[in-house]
Amino acid sequence: MRNIVSPVNTFVIVGGGLAAGKAAEKLREHGHGGPLLIISDEQERPYIRPPLSKGYLLGKEERDSIFVHPEEWYAEHGVDLILGTSAKALDARSKEVELDDGRRVPYAKLLLATGSFPRRLTVPGADLDNVLYLRRVGDSERLKDAFTRGARIVVIGDGWIGLETAAAARIAGAEVTVLGHSELPLLKVLGRESAEVFAGLHEDHGVNLRPRVEVERITGTGGRVDGVQLADGSHLPADAVVVGIGITPNVRLAQEAGLEVRNGVVTDEHLRTSGADIYAAGDVANAFHPLLGKHVRVEHWANALHQPGTAALSMLGEDAVYDRLPYFYTDQYDLGMEYTGYTEPGGYDRVIFRGDVAKRQFIAFWMSGNRVLAGMNVNVWDVIDSIRSLVLSRADIDDAVLSDPSVPLDSLTP
Numbered sequence: 155m156r157n158i159v160s161p162v163n164t165f166v167i168v169g170g171g172l173a174a175g176k177a178a179e180k181l182r183e184h185g186h187g188g189p190l191l192i193i194s195d196e197q198e199r200p201y202i203r204p205p206l207s208k209g210y211l212l213g214k215e216e217r218d219s220i221f222v223h224p225e226e227w228y229a230e231h232g233v234d235l236i237l238g239t240s241a242k243a244l245d246a247r248s249k250e251v252e253l254d255d256g257r258r259v260p261y262a263k264l265l266l267a268t269g270s271f272p273r274r275l276t277v278p279g280a281d282l283d284n285v286l287y288l289r290r291v292g293d294s295e296r297l298k299d300a301f302t303r304g305a306r307i308v309v310i311g312d313g314w315i316g317l318e319t320a321a322a323a324r325i326a327g328a329e330v331t332v333l334g335h336s337e338l339p340l341l342k343v344l345g346r347e348s349a350e351v352f353a354g355l356h357e358d359h360g361v362n363l364r365p366r367v368e369v370e371r372i373t374g375t376g377g378r379v380d381g382v383q384l385a386d387g388s389h390l391p392a393d394a395v396v397v398g399i400g401i402t403p404n405v406r407l408a409q410e411a412g413l414e415v416r417n418g419v420v421t422d423e424h425l426r427t428s429g430a431d432i433y434a435a436g437d438v439a440n441a442f443h444p445l446l447g448k449h450v451r452v453e454h455w456a457n458a459l460h461q462p463g464t465a466a467l468s469m470l471g472e473d474a475v476y477d478r479l480p481y482f483y484t485d486q487y488d489l490g491m492e493y494t495g496y497t498e499p500g501g502y503d504r505v506i507f508r509g510d511v512a513k514r515q516f517i518a519f520w521m522s523g524n525r526v527l528a529g530m531n532v533n534v535w536d537v538i539d540s541i542r543s544l545v546l547s548r549a550d551i552d553d554a555v556l557s558d559p560s561v562p563l564d565s566l567t568p
Contacts, residue, residue, distance in 0.1 A: 163188030165469060166251060166259055168241045168407065169267030170194030172202045172458040173436030175222030177265050178233045180466035190233050191259060193251065195240040198291060199225060204455045206294035207318040208485055212325060213298070220291065241268075244411040246429040263431045263469040266408060266419055267462070270401040270437040270453065275310065279372030282379040284394045288315055289401070300394040303327030308382045308390050310369055311398035312339035314484060317352060319396050321486040324359050331362040331390055333369065333382070347505050348518055348530065352486075355514065359487050401453060403438045416440060418451040423475045425465040433469055435461040444477050445546070446496055454482035479542055489514055492538045495528025495545045502527055508557050509534060517541070517563075524550040543567045 165186055167174045174192050178200075181190060192200065200222045209215035228235055236253070243252040244264075251259045272287040274280065286296055297319060301307065305328040309316045312334030323330045336342065338349040339356070353363060368385035372395060382390045403418040414420040414428040418440030425433050425441055434441075436458040440451040460478050467474035481494045502520040509516030517537060520528040525548055529541035540563035544551070547567045555561050 163262050164260060165190050165263045165265070166261040167192045167265045167267055168194075168251065169265075169269055169436070169438075170196035170198070170200050170237070171267065171269050171436065172200065172222055172455065173267035173269070173462050174265075175200030176459060177267060177435060177462035177466055178228075178231070179223065180463045181469065182231045182233070184466050184470055184472075186466070186470060188262070190231075191236060192228075192233060193236045193239060193241050193253065193259065195238065196290065197238050199223070199228065199235055199237065201291060202455070203289070203458075206291060207288055207315055207322070210291075211294050211298055211301075211319070211322045217291075241407055244407045244432075246411045246413070246432060249431065261431070264433070265462075265465055265469065266427070266432065266434040266438060267436045267458075268404040268407060268438045269458075270403045272397070273400045273402055275369070275372070275397045275399065277369050277371050279374055279379070280397075282372055282374040283377055284379045285372055286394055286396050288319060288396070288398065297322070297394075297396065301326040301328050304329065305393045306391050307331070307394050307396060308333065308392040309396045309398060310382070311396075311400070312336070312363070313343070313398060313400065314340070314482075315398035316396070317356065317486060318484060319398060320356060320361055321359070323396075324356075324361055325487070329362075330360070331364060332356065333364050333367045333384075335366065335368075337365050339363065342499050344530075345502075345505055345520075347507070347511070351511060351514060351532065355487060355489055401437070403440075403451065405438060408432075408434070408438075416449075420449065423477065424468040424473070425461060425476055426468060433465045435465040441476060443496075444475060445479070450480065450496065452480045452482075454480065456481040479545060481538075489533060490535075491530060491532045493528065493530040494538060494542050495520065495526070497528045506553050506556050508559055519544075519556055521553075524552065526551065526556070537563060540564050540567075 201220045205220050240254040242254045301323040307323045307328045307330045309320045309332045320330050341349045370383045370385045373381040381392050405415045408419045409415045419434040421441045423442045423444045440449050443450045464474045464476040483492045497520045506519045515533045518530045519526050526544045531537050
């Protein structure tokens with residue numbers, strides 16, 4: 155099969171999300187003047203995913219607002235889009251990407267921005283019509299159609315996607331039940347105290363939270379879902395079922411090409427993979443974080459936004475390091491939240507609160523000894539930079555001072 159371009163100085167990006175779009179932008183911005191291609195199995199040009207469960211799903215944002223760049227930007231910057239086409243294989247030795255139509259794309263440098271895909275429900279009935287997932291723009295549009303006044307919506311999964319879609323469904327007037335494995339939503343992610351805040355938020359807005367449940371099967375009539383059968387014998391009627399049970403990094407290309415894969419495509423702090431001239435960014439990258447001293451894979455918007463700048467510089471031979479602290483945010487009903495830092499279950503001693511937790515207007519700090527590992531501001535604004543400084547400072551801070559709203563956060567860093 156013929157090659158699409160000459161391999162001389164050709165940079166190729168595989169992926170169709172924010173990381174792919176920003177990588178193309180940063181490569182041009184930092185001086186790459188050679189051929190530049192984006193290969194994506196999406197039908198759309200690169201777009202941003204958070205609005206799919208937030209503003210776009212709620213009808214607050216127009217469709218054009220989700221795209222990384224206007225359509226004309228790609229032609230103006232000499233970026234070739236190969237859309238609706240899967241990268242079938244990666245030959246790291248010959249430095250070629252094989253497409254699903256047999257064409258081969260040679261590269262001088264390659265960026266894997268292949269993202270992730272939703273974990274599929276495996277119980278009987280999971281393939282019925284109106285069992286819905288959320289990853290692509292078409293998924294968001296199907297959810298929007300399903301979320302109507304009086305519709306019975308069952309959400310399987312009480313993580314971020316599950317709760318954000320539950321909030322959107324309730325705002326649309328649907329009757330919503332959320333099924334979770336744990337005692338509280340987000341318990342593993344946030345710990346008990348903060349998880350209780352989100353549980354109370356959804357209960358106050360009329361969501362039926364069902365903890366510690368096991369789904370036995372999805373029931374249906376005429377090929378379309380009509381309910382969820384639980385292992386305890388109860389049956390929940392449903393006009394649609396939303397599945398949000400996590401995502402899996404899309405490592406197939408890397409794995410089959412022999413790259414090091416471990417909870418994502420393993421990279422160093424420069425976002426270089428184990429393969430020569432191959433880099434990774436976004437959801438798929440399990441990157442070494444020099445400040446945290448470990449490999450971290452972060453499934454949030456900020457990584458997809460900022461990692462491509464480091465990857466682009468690395469691809470151009472610069473000594474760039476990705477050391478930004480993880481960051482994510484959510485908007486649910488009248489609650490807005492930002493979180494920065496990094497903790498793992500069991501990796502912190504306690505959580506310290508500043509503000510009014512009952513009114514959902516507070517800052518929470520995850521502590522190890524007297525050090526702040528991470529912080530979350532809920533309906534308190536313009537403090538995220540101060541929280542980030544506290545985490546980076548590694549300063550010893552007394553609990554009483556940290557919890558005292560009269561003490562400015564800026565005064566706590568050396």
